[in-house]
Structure formats: structure tokens, C-alpha cells
Amino acid sequence: MPRRKNWRAAEAKRGVKNPKKKTLTDLTGDTGPINSTRIDLDMGDTDTLNNSISNNMGDTDLHTNINNSNSNNMGDTDLHTNINNKCTLNNPLDSSGKSILIGFADLHDLLSYLYAFYTSLQIDLDSQYEILPRGQRELAAKREVRKDENYRRAEAESKKSQRDNSDLRQIERQRELVAKREARKNEDFNKRELAAKREVEKNTNYRKTEADRKKSQRENSDVRQIERQRELAAKREIERQRELAAKREVRKDENYRRAEAESKKSKRDNSDLRQIERQRELVAKREARKNDVFKRNETEKKKIARQDEDYRKHESERDFHRKQEYRSHPENLENERLKKQSSRQNKLDIDRCYDKTVKSTKRKNIDFTDHEKNLKKKRVQGITLDACIRNFKTKINHGPTYICTSCEQTWFCDSVVNSKTVKMTTPANMSHCFSNFKSVLDIEWICHTCLNAIKKQRIPRFSIANKMGFPPKPKELNLYPLEERLLSLRIPFMQIRQLPRGGQLSVKGNVVNVPVEVQPTINSLPHTLEKSGTISVKLKKKLEFKKCDFSENVRPFAVICALHYLMRTSDLYKSSGIEINEDWITEIAKINEEETHENEKNNDDSDHFSEVDENETHVGNTDTLLDHIPDDNPLCDTGLTFAPGEGQRPISLYSDPDAEYLSFPTIFCGQRRPDNKDRSVSVHYTDIVKWELRSMDRRVAQSVPNIFFKLKKIQLKNISDKVNLALRRCQSEGKKWTAKDVLNPNTVNDLVRLDEGYYIFRSLRNSPVYLEKRKKDLFAMIRQLGLPTWFGSLSSADTNWKDLLRILGKLNDGKEYTDNELEEMDWHQKSKLVQKDPVTCSRYFDYRVQQFINLVLKSDHDPIGKLTDFFYRVEFQQRGSPHIHILIWIENAPVYESDSNEDVVAFIDKYVSCSLLENDTSLVNLQVHKHSKTCRKKGHPICRFGFPLPPMKATVILRAFERK
Known part of the structure; x- marks a missing residue:
């Protein structure tokens, strides 16, 4: 400390006041002038720090120059702090620690000094904690603690436990190795280390211990193997260097070089040797190209060589033949294809990501967004x-x-x-x-x-x-409608009518779920064992009625086989108590075996030719009995008549959960749908209906009775929910309503005083309240938008749409019809396709209308003007196909009686034409009026629509005559 006193005395003579001692934290927060500070470093605990300082500084001095023209203390002189490897800072023998007191003008100079000091020691500024300022007090305390034997023992045990960990030992060994390598770069350290080794090797005990350690290592086979490989590699390297030197000497002779070249040339005629040599050269080049200088020189040489046209031509030919040889192998072609595919996919992903990033930035601009929408x-x-x-x-x-x-x-x-x-x-x-x-x-x-x-x-x-799906349908359940009804444990009575002009079906009235007994029906069927045998069957509500609800030719054999299958596989039919004569089953199985054996026997001799007409294969579904029946057979006149639902009490669709499965065994095969408890996600009944109608398995879409059954069930559910809601809205004070109360007119008036008895049907399509709500919506549009500009009718030409017929054939028949096949079809065949799948026809019509409105009418081409709004209603009449009546509002359209007649006529002529074009005869025929029964009602001979209309040269607005 006497040095510090002398320095302060010298400063006092110069007139500098003794500054207050500041820590690093004080220096960071103080921006005023600083005259001096002290840096305390622990220099005596380790040798590594001293060696590092010596290695980094060598024999040079560390100069810290501080120039401050505004400082009164320093003037125009420079303060040089010289530290070399001879000062006490680098002396490894001095472990007492020293302090260097340096004066600075301000905080910036201090930080500059510290930065230069740490950089000279090669210390990262982010890891300054490796050398931190320490006080003498802390060092003295640490030395004092280490005097305690227990503390030293505990510290040694801690280090020993850490070294038991192999990972820590490996890390420590690596750290020591790196430190030694860095230290050995200093020549003085190498001299000291060599002198220390020589001094230690003079000790006899050390030499003996080292010899024992090496001997124990050599007893280990792995160590011996490693040592042997090391010695062998060293010998090979020495021999290789000797051979290289000898070859260099020999190759100085021109005759030897010429002979060696001839020898190599003769060897290269062998393809195997050339391949080996090529592989060797390739490996050598790969190793050499790891060097950047070699790679740069090689690139320059190639650039110079490619300036020669012959070289480029030779290079292209060589690449061509190489690629041709490579692509001659199929596996190489496949690898190349996969590589190109992966490269294209990566490029697409990069471009997509780039476009997404760029476009997301550009889309913040409204102009770009509008431009993108227009494109x-x-x-x-x-x-x-x-x-x-x-x-x-x-x-x-x-x-x-x-x-x-x-x-x-x-x-x-x-x-x-x-x-x-x-x-x-x-x-x-x-x-x-x-x-x-x-x-x-x-x-x-x-x-x-x-x-x-x-x-x-x-x-x-x-x-x-x-678990959305249908059970697999066996061939035994390929039944006709009446055959299915004979097997059903429930009969959904409904009045289905066949519509004119197309044969599509419609339902009238309600659907009544009636439980039936199948046993009497099965016992009444004739025990015929012929597969093709059919019998006429009539189905009635009561036997005493003259009217027959359903009549068809059925196959008793097919009915018995289907019932037998259901009794074996369906729990619903097993619990029904139906009994089947076992003798029938035995005889049926015997016949099937005989027919199978006969088919196998005659298979080789068959020419696969059949003279049976294709139309005769469906005789079971016609009203004509083609089987030969004797004249004295009583069935020849009347056939069989059944009334399975007579005397049975109907059951509500919702109180009978298995009604649908028992009514349509050919669809559900006697199996229940999975319950929502068994599903991962619960599904509502309406969602199940949507799935079954849209499923690729068209068994539900082709069953019109099942479609009407689902419709009535959903309608009853919706109405029931609305009724319950209406009753809760009435202030009944917890009273329960009975049938007697509902039959009382006063009670009914109280229930419907809010018109809830009327409005419960508001969600039921085409109900009066539903249509009234739609009418109010239309009147509101007229009040806001004015009178509509155009009125149009869009009808479904389902038998003329080739796209629809092709879709129906693909979905239902599994066949893709060509245009020639569709043109050769008659109207009955097309109607049969349409009748077979009404769901697809309705979906296609709705999709076609939506696309027509969105793509054509709403387009910027404005075929009928700029559309602002529209309203339409879908109707199913006469043919059963949908058609639409639509009202359209056009922007800036002239209004009748508000604008002049000339403007209205010009607007009409702009979008409407009455010309007949020969090229569009099919479209013209659709626009030509054809008289029907509705044209001449009540015996009037003149068309009530006024057709034919007289032709006119120009568009004229005709006003109705005023009636006096």
C-alpha cells in the first residue's frame, strides 16, 4: 500500500483532490468526471490465468492511451500503463495479489480501458464473470477458511464425488487438454514443462510407477490393439513417405516416366481397373475439395478450359453418355423421378410460403386487394x-x-x-x-x-x-317391394301416388306405423321349391275391402330365404317368435347344393351364351304371371290376398324406436344403428338422415317409402318440440293438460290466445304459416327495393340433361354412359333413371340453379343487367321434378309508369330477343308454347293464355282497356 500513498501525494502536489472510491455499479450510474479508480485482481490462485496472459501478450506491452483535451489533470500528455511479462501481474510466484491504480477522466475512458484489457486477454465480454474484481478482504477470508482441515476434507470429497461421474470427468479432461494446448503455444511454458518432466523422471519411484502403469495397460487386449494399430499406422506413414521420396527421385528420369505412362495406358484398357482408379480419384478429389484454396483453383481452371469450344463439346458428350448409362437402370430412373418430385415440391412450398408472406403484406393495401378480387x-x-x-x-x-x-x-x-x-x-x-x-x-x-x-x-x-355406415347387404335380401313388405314386422302405411309424365312418386297424407304378425303370412305362402316360381299377391288394409293397396308378383322361395337369413343374424327377428319349418330349410339347402354341383359340373362345357331376354329377368316385379299354372288351380283367378295390419293398433313413430329397422329390412338388414353412447361424437337423427341420403351406398336414396318415412318422422319431431314450447309459454301454473281439456273449446281458446296453435308450424315447409312468413319477407323487399324488374321460371329438364343422366348411371348402375348411349335411350329409360334416384335429381337441380345465379346472372357480364337482389320459390308439381319461380331486381332499371315508355322499351330490347335462330333449335323448342289440357278449361276452345300471339315488328307496351 505505500505505492498508493506515494501516488496520492504526487497527485496532491499537482492539485488534484482525493476522489471518493467508486465500485463498478457506481461507475455505471455516474456520468461525471472520474479521476481515479482501482482494479483488484486475484493473480495468485491459479497458473492458468498467468499463462494465458503471458501467451496473449508475449514480450509486448499493453498500452492504454487516454487523450482528453478538456481535462485539467492530464493536459496534452498521454498516460501509458505498461504491463509486460516481467511485472508482478504476470508473475506466477507472487500469489499475494496486487492492485493497479489508474486515473481516468470520465466513465467512457474507463470502459474503453476495460474493453481493451479484456480483449487482450481473449475474454468474451459476455463471460466477464470468469475474472471478476475481488477485494483483498475476500481473498484473505478464503485463505482463512481453507486452513480448516474439515473444510479442506469436505472440498476434496466434493471434487471426488464429481469426478466419479464419467461425463464430468470427460468434460474436465477436455478442458485440461484445451488449456494445455493453448499454454504450449508459449515457448517459455514449453521449456518450463519440459524441465519439470525431466526433474520428475529423475525420481526412481515415479519411473517405477509409470512402468507398472504401462504394463497393466498392455495386459488389456483393447489397449494392445489400439497401440498396435497406432504403431502400424506410423510405420505405414514412414514407408509411404520413403516410397514417395524414392519415386520422386526415379521419376526424374524421362525414360522411366515414359515406361510408366505406357504401363498405365495398358492397364486402363481393363474396365475393372479403370473403375477402381476412377473411384480412387473421386475419393481423393473429394478430400482435396474440402480445402477452399484447392476448390477455388479448380474452378478457375475449369473456367479457362471451358473457353475452348472443343472442350465444351467433349464435356457435353461425356455428360450425355454418362446420363444415358445412368438412366438405363430402372432403379436409377425411379430415384431420379423421386428426387425431381421432391425438388419440385420443395420449390412449390418455398414459393407458396414466399407468396403468402408477400401477399399478406400487399393485401394491407386496398387497391391490391381489389385487384386480386377482380382477377x-x-x-x-x-x-x-x-x-x-x-x-x-x-x-x-x-x-x-x-x-x-x-x-x-x-x-x-x-x-x-x-x-x-x-x-x-x-x-x-x-x-x-x-x-x-x-x-x-x-x-x-x-x-x-x-x-x-x-x-x-x-x-x-x-x-x-x-360408426356411420350400413350393414353389409347379402344377396338373400335383394327383394322387390312387396316381398319386403311380407317380411316386415312393421308396415308404414302411406298413400304413394305415381305422378303423370315421368312416373315419379309422391305421398299424400300421413304415415301410419302398424305392427304386424309375419307368421300367418309365411304359413300362407305355397311351399314351392322353385327359385323362379312366382305368385300373385295383393296387400289390403282389410280383407273385406275391394280396393287393393299393393299388388305384385312375389317369389316365395326368395321370401323364405330372406326370412331364414334374418332369423339367423338379427336380434330383432329372433325375439319376434317367428317359427320356420325346418324341413323347408333342409330341402332348400339340398337344392342349393345340387344346383351348385350342377353348375360346377357344366362349367367347362358352357359357352356362356344365354337366350333369355334381359327384360324377362325381372318377371317377379310385373303384374303378369309367366309361370305355367294349371287351369284347375284356384290361384289362377284371384291369387293370394293379405291384410297383415288388420286389427292391429298403430304405434307412434317416436314411441317405437325400432320402427324404421323393422319396416325396411332390405336397408338395415334387421340391425340397429349404433347408439350415440358407442360413437366418439354424438349424431342427431337429422344428421343421420342426411348421411344416409348422401351416402355412396344408394340403398336409402333409391327407396322412396323410406324417404317419406324419414320426412314424416322429422316433421313430427319438430312439431312436437314446438308444441311443448307453446305449452310452456302458456301460464298454466303447473297444470297438466289432458285430452279432455283439449277437446274443451274454452280450454283450446286459452291455449291458442297467442296463436301458438298456428305458429307451431312456422318451421314446417309449405305450411300456411311458413308461406305467410315468406310472403311478408317478399313484401318487405318490394317496399325497400321497389317492384321487381324480371320474372322468370326455371324448370328441371332432367330427361334432357345428359350430365344428370350420366351421373345417375354412375351412382346407381355403376356404369358411365356415353353420349351415343344416352341419345339412343328412349324417354321411358331416361324416366326410369330419374325415378330411381330422386335425391340426386333434386340436389343436382339445386346446385345447377345456385351456380347459374352466382356464375351467370351475378357476373360482371350482366346478361340481364346488374343484379341487386332476387327472391324465388321452389315447387314440386305435376311431374314431381322441381321448378322455380324467381323475381329479380336490376340496378338502375326503368320503372313502368315512372319512366317513359321509350326507356322501358329500350331496356327490354337490350336483353330480350324474339328471333328464331336455326342453330339453337333445341332451345327454341323449349320457348315455344304447346297447348295442354289446362289451356282449354271448362270446354273453351281458345287458349286461356292467349296463344298464339300475333307477331309484331317492334316491342310495344300494351295497356289494358279501361272498363266503364
Whole structure:
């Protein structure tokens, strides 16, 4: 400490006041002038620090120059702090610690000094904790604690326990190795280390211990093997260097070099040697190219060589032959294809990510967003009106033929996406939601409903994984409608009528669920054992009625086989108590075996030719009995008549949960649907109905009675819920209403005082209250928008739409009809296709109308003007096919009686034409009026619609005559 006093005395003579001692924390917060500070470093605990300082500084001095022209203390002189390897800072023998007191003008100079000091020691500023300022007090305390033997023993035990860990030992060994390598870069350290080793080796005990250690190591086979390999590698390296030196000497002779070249040339004629040499050169080049200098020189040489045209030509030919040879192997072609596919996919992903990032930034600008919307609209709608119509036809071409791989429902193209990208991002626990089913364009599609659920890692409610599906249908249950009714334990009585002009079916009235006994019907059937034998059967509500509700030719053999199957597999039929004569079953099985044996016997001799007419294969579903029946048979006149529901009491559809399964055994095969308790996601009955109607298995969509059954069941459920809500709204004070109360007119008046008895039907389509609500909506639109501009009718030309007929053939018959086949079909065949699947026809018509409105009418081409709003109503009349009456509002359209007649006429002539074009004869025929029965009602000979209309040269607005 006398040094510090002398320094302060010198400063006092110069007139500098003694500053207050500041720590590093004080220096950080004080921005005023600082005259001096002290840095205390512990220099005597380890040798590594001293060695590091010596290695970094060598024989040079560390100079810290502080220039401050504004300082009164320093003037224009520089303060030099010299530290070299001879000062006490680097002396490893001095462990008492020293303090260097340096004066600074301000905080900035101090920080600059510390930065230069740490940099000279090669210490990262982020790890300054390796050398921290210490006080003499702390060092003295530590030395004082270490004098305690218990403390030293505990410290030694701690270090020993740490070294028992192999990972810690390895880390410590690596740290020591790195430290030694750094220290050995100093020549003085190497000299000291060598002198220390020589001094230690003079000790006899050390040499003996070292010899014993090496001897014990050599007893280990692994150590001997490693040592042997090391010695062998060293010998090989020495020999290689000797051989290289000898070769260099020999190759100085020109004759030797010429002979060696000839020898190599003759060897290269061997393809195997050339391949080995090529591989060796390739390995050597790979090793050499790890050097950046070699790689740079090689690139420069290639650039210079490629300036020669002959070299480039030779290089291209060589690459061509090499690629041709490589592609001659199929596995190489496949690897190349996969590599290119992966490269393209990566490029697409990068471009997509880049576009997404760039576009998300650009979309903040409104102009760019509007431009992007316009481009999308042009791409969808087309540049011209003809292009728009082509896009519309392309859109409706496939129809609902896209099958979802998850729910196996039929969808339109707008409702599905390719599942390839979805599968790549789907977790493994959701892979069971994909069935790998491919449909249009041989692609596996997935609908948006299932996709949204899978993205949330939920099982889609319509998915097959959620136990949505039909039981497998055996061939025994391929029955005709009346055959199915004879087996049903429930008969859903409904009045189904066949509509004119197409043969489609409609229902009138309610659906009555009647339980029946199947046993009397089975016992009454004739015990014929011929498969093709048929019998005429009539179904009545009561035997005494003259009217027959259902009549058809049935196959008793098929009915017995179907019942036998249901009794074996269905729990519902097992509990019904039906008994089947076992002799029938034995004889039926014997006949099946004989027929199977006969078919196998004659299979080789058969020429696979049949003269049976295809129309005669469905004789069981006709009203004509083609089997030969003797004239004295009593069935020849009347056939069999059944009234299975006579005397039975109807059951509500909702109080009989198994009514649907027992009414339609050919659909559900006598099995119940899985309960919601067994599903991963609960499903409502309306969702189940939607799935069954849209399923790729068309058994429900082709069963019109089952469709009407579902409709009535859903309507009853909705009305029941509305009634319960209406009763809760009445202030009955907890009173329960009975049938007697409902029959009382006063009570009924109280119940319906809020018109709840009327408004419970508001959700029932085409009910009076539903139509009244729609009428009010239309009147509100007229008050707000004014009178509509156009009125139109859109009818379903289902038998003339080739796209629809092709879709029906694909979904129901599994056959894709060509245009020639569709043109050769007569009207009855087309009507049969339409009648077979009314669900697809209705869905296709609705989709076609929506696309027509959105793509054509709402397009920027404005075929009838700029559409602002519209209102339409769907009706099912006469043919049973849907048709629409639509009202359309056009922007800035002239209003009758408000604007001039000339403006109205000009507007009409702009969008309406009365010309006949020869090229569009099919469209003209649709617009020509044809008289029907409704034209001449009540015996009037003149068409009540006024057709034919007299032709006129121009559009004229005719006013009605005023009646006086």
C-alpha cells in the first residue's frame, strides 16, 4: 500500500483532490468526471490465468492511451500503463495479489480501458464473470477458511464425488487438454514443462510407477490393439513417405516416366481397373475439395478450359453418355423421378410460403386487394359471356360424384379438396379417419366438414370412424317391394301416388306405423321349391275391402330365404317368435347344393351364351304371371290376398324406436344403428338422415317409402318440440293438460290466445304459416327495393340433361354412359333413371340453379343487367321434378309508369330477343308454347293464355282497356 500513498501525494502536489472510491455499479450510474479508480485482481490462485496472459501478450506491452483535451489533470500528455511479462501481474510466484491504480477522466475512458484489457486477454465480454474484481478482504477470508482441515476434507470429497461421474470427468479432461494446448503455444511454458518432466523422471519411484502403469495397460487386449494399430499406422506413414521420396527421385528420369505412362495406358484398357482408379480419384478429389484454396483453383481452371469450344463439346458428350448409362437402370430412373418430385415440391412450398408472406403484406393495401378480387372473379366468370357459360357447364359436369374418403358421402366439386396435403399434416392418431377411397380423376378427396374437424384433431361426426355406415347387404335380401313388405314386422302405411309424365312418386297424407304378425303370412305362402316360381299377391288394409293397396308378383322361395337369413343374424327377428319349418330349410339347402354341383359340373362345357331376354329377368316385379299354372288351380283367378295390419293398433313413430329397422329390412338388414353412447361424437337423427341420403351406398336414396318415412318422422319431431314450447309459454301454473281439456273449446281458446296453435308450424315447409312468413319477407323487399324488374321460371329438364343422366348411371348402375348411349335411350329409360334416384335429381337441380345465379346472372357480364337482389320459390308439381319461380331486381332499371315508355322499351330490347335462330333449335323448342289440357278449361276452345300471339315488328307496351 505505500505505492498508493506515494501516488496520492504526487497527485496532491499537482492539485488534484482525493476522489471518493467508486465500485463498478457506481461507475455505471455516474456520468461525471472520474479521476481515479482501482482494479483488484486475484493473480495468485491459479497458473492458468498467468499463462494465458503471458501467451496473449508475449514480450509486448499493453498500452492504454487516454487523450482528453478538456481535462485539467492530464493536459496534452498521454498516460501509458505498461504491463509486460516481467511485472508482478504476470508473475506466477507472487500469489499475494496486487492492485493497479489508474486515473481516468470520465466513465467512457474507463470502459474503453476495460474493453481493451479484456480483449487482450481473449475474454468474451459476455463471460466477464470468469475474472471478476475481488477485494483483498475476500481473498484473505478464503485463505482463512481453507486452513480448516474439515473444510479442506469436505472440498476434496466434493471434487471426488464429481469426478466419479464419467461425463464430468470427460468434460474436465477436455478442458485440461484445451488449456494445455493453448499454454504450449508459449515457448517459455514449453521449456518450463519440459524441465519439470525431466526433474520428475529423475525420481526412481515415479519411473517405477509409470512402468507398472504401462504394463497393466498392455495386459488389456483393447489397449494392445489400439497401440498396435497406432504403431502400424506410423510405420505405414514412414514407408509411404520413403516410397514417395524414392519415386520422386526415379521419376526424374524421362525414360522411366515414359515406361510408366505406357504401363498405365495398358492397364486402363481393363474396365475393372479403370473403375477402381476412377473411384480412387473421386475419393481423393473429394478430400482435396474440402480445402477452399484447392476448390477455388479448380474452378478457375475449369473456367479457362471451358473457353475452348472443343472442350465444351467433349464435356457435353461425356455428360450425355454418362446420363444415358445412368438412366438405363430402372432403379436409377425411379430415384431420379423421386428426387425431381421432391425438388419440385420443395420449390412449390418455398414459393407458396414466399407468396403468402408477400401477399399478406400487399393485401394491407386496398387497391391490391381489389385487384386480386377482380382477377379471381375474371378467372371464375370468364372474360366473355361465352366463356362464362363454358365455365358454368364445366362446373356442373361431374355433379355429386366426388366421394369423401372420411365419410364416404357424395359431394359436388366445391365441397371437397384433395386429401394428399391434408394427410401430410395429419397426426398419426387421426389416420384411421381416412379410408383411402378414390373417386373422380382417381384422387382421394375429403369434404370440408370432415376437414375442419380433422384440423381440430376431432373425429368428424359423419366419418366412418364414428360408426356411420350400413350393414353389409347379402344377396338373400335383394327383394322387390312387396316381398319386403311380407317380411316386415312393421308396415308404414302411406298413400304413394305415381305422378303423370315421368312416373315419379309422391305421398299424400300421413304415415301410419302398424305392427304386424309375419307368421300367418309365411304359413300362407305355397311351399314351392322353385327359385323362379312366382305368385300373385295383393296387400289390403282389410280383407273385406275391394280396393287393393299393393299388388305384385312375389317369389316365395326368395321370401323364405330372406326370412331364414334374418332369423339367423338379427336380434330383432329372433325375439319376434317367428317359427320356420325346418324341413323347408333342409330341402332348400339340398337344392342349393345340387344346383351348385350342377353348375360346377357344366362349367367347362358352357359357352356362356344365354337366350333369355334381359327384360324377362325381372318377371317377379310385373303384374303378369309367366309361370305355367294349371287351369284347375284356384290361384289362377284371384291369387293370394293379405291384410297383415288388420286389427292391429298403430304405434307412434317416436314411441317405437325400432320402427324404421323393422319396416325396411332390405336397408338395415334387421340391425340397429349404433347408439350415440358407442360413437366418439354424438349424431342427431337429422344428421343421420342426411348421411344416409348422401351416402355412396344408394340403398336409402333409391327407396322412396323410406324417404317419406324419414320426412314424416322429422316433421313430427319438430312439431312436437314446438308444441311443448307453446305449452310452456302458456301460464298454466303447473297444470297438466289432458285430452279432455283439449277437446274443451274454452280450454283450446286459452291455449291458442297467442296463436301458438298456428305458429307451431312456422318451421314446417309449405305450411300456411311458413308461406305467410315468406310472403311478408317478399313484401318487405318490394317496399325497400321497389317492384321487381324480371320474372322468370326455371324448370328441371332432367330427361334432357345428359350430365344428370350420366351421373345417375354412375351412382346407381355403376356404369358411365356415353353420349351415343344416352341419345339412343328412349324417354321411358331416361324416366326410369330419374325415378330411381330422386335425391340426386333434386340436389343436382339445386346446385345447377345456385351456380347459374352466382356464375351467370351475378357476373360482371350482366346478361340481364346488374343484379341487386332476387327472391324465388321452389315447387314440386305435376311431374314431381322441381321448378322455380324467381323475381329479380336490376340496378338502375326503368320503372313502368315512372319512366317513359321509350326507356322501358329500350331496356327490354337490350336483353330480350324474339328471333328464331336455326342453330339453337333445341332451345327454341323449349320457348315455344304447346297447348295442354289446362289451356282449354271448362270446354273453351281458345287458349286461356292467349296463344298464339300475333307477331309484331317492334316491342310495344300494351295497356289494358279501361272498363266503364
